[in-house]
Structures are given as C-alpha cells and as structure tokens.
Amino acid sequence: MFEWLNDQWAALTLGKVLIFVGLFLLSLAFSFGSIAVVMVKIPANYFSPHYNESFLPNSSVAVRWGAVIAKNVFGVFLILLGLALSLPGVPGQGALTILLGIIMLDIPGKRPLEARIIKRPTVLAAVNKLRKRWGKPELVID
Numbered sequence: 001m002f003e004w005l006n007d008q009w010a011a012l013t014l015g016k017v018l019i020f021v022g023l024f025l026l027s028l029a030f031s032f033g034s035i036a037v038v039m040v041k042i043p044a045n046y047f048s049p050h051y052n053e054s055f056l057p058n059s060s061v062a063v064r065w066g067a068v069i070a071k072n073v074f075g076v077f078l079i080l081l082g083l084a085l086s087l088p089g090v091p092g093q094g095a096l097t098i099l100l101g102i103i104m105l106d107i108p109g110k111r112p113l114e115a116r117i118i119k120r121p122t123v124l125a126a127v128n129k130l131r132k133r134w135g136k137p138e139l140v141i142d
Contacts (some may be wrong), residue, residue, distance in 0.1 A: 027085060031096035038103060039127045044137040047115045068106065075104030115141070 045051050055071075056064045078101030086094030102110065118124055119141055128138040 027097070031100060034100050035096065035103075036130060037113045038100070040131055042139075044131075045140045047111075047118055048140050048142045050142070053075055071104055072106055075101045077101070078104060 043051065054065055058123070059067070079098050080101075081101075082094045082097030082101055084090060084094070087096055118127065118139065124139065124141065131138060
C-alpha cells in the first residue's frame with residue numbers, strides 16, 4: 001500500500017500541482033459566486049415566516065412544475081458533485097457545493113435550517129452588506 005502512495009508522490013509534478021490548485025480556485029470562485037447570486041436574488045422577506053413560497057407565480061402549472069423539477073434535479077447534482085469534491089485528492093469546495101445544492105432542493109425542514117444559519121450576526125451582516133452593494137434591501141428576519 002505504501003509503495004502505491006510513494007509512486008503517486010514521485011509522479012507528482014509542478015504542472016499537476018498547478019492544475020489541482022487552479023481547479024480548486026475555480027470551484028471556490030464558482031461556489032462563492034453562486035451563493036452570492038442566490039443571496040442577492042432572494043426576496044428580502046425570504047426568511048420571514050410570512051413569506052409566500054409560490055415559485056414562478058405568473059406561469060402556467062406545467063412551467064412551474066417543470067422548473068421545480070429542474071431546480072431539484074440541479075440541487076441533487078450539486079450535492080453529488082459536492083460529495084465528489086469532498087473526496088481526498090479531488091480539488092474543490094465540497095462543503096460549499098453541498099450547501100448550494102441543499103439551498104436548491106425543496107425538502108421539509110430546510111427553511112428553519114437556513115434561517116438558523118442566516119440569523120448568525122456575522123453571516124447576516126455579510127449578506128446584508130452584499131445586498132446593499134447591489135442595491136437590494138436588507139433581509140427581514142422575524
């Protein structure tokens with residue numbers, strides 16, 4: 001077993017390390033960018049218990065169901081990708097990708113978990129600062 005590890009270590013070159021570092025930085029930027037877009041695009045009262053959860057309210061039922069199914073399939077894809085990125089030796093931000101996938105899913109109990117995360121003072125301050133930069137109102141937390 002250790003011979004295989006020694007062979008892998010010996011085969012490591014600067015080019016391979018730079019590729020892994022580049023992939024890591026690219027996936028980190030994608031994860032942060034995706035989370036930033038979601039935090040800016042959500043309505044200010046998204047975390048309020050009074051928020052109406054209708055998705056694409058002015059669309060037909062077929063379009064809404066199609067979009068919900070596509071969003072959930074994409075969420076599952078992101079979770080699986082995050083799990084793969086969490087494996088040792090695979091560059092990338094697995095935890096952030098999994099979090100983004102969970103945000104995309106429509107699962108019971110998701111809303112209180114998200115609210116508990118966003119209610120942390122440092123997280124809320126960072127999100128509100130980002131929203132202010134893009135001209136969006138601060139999040140309303142009840």
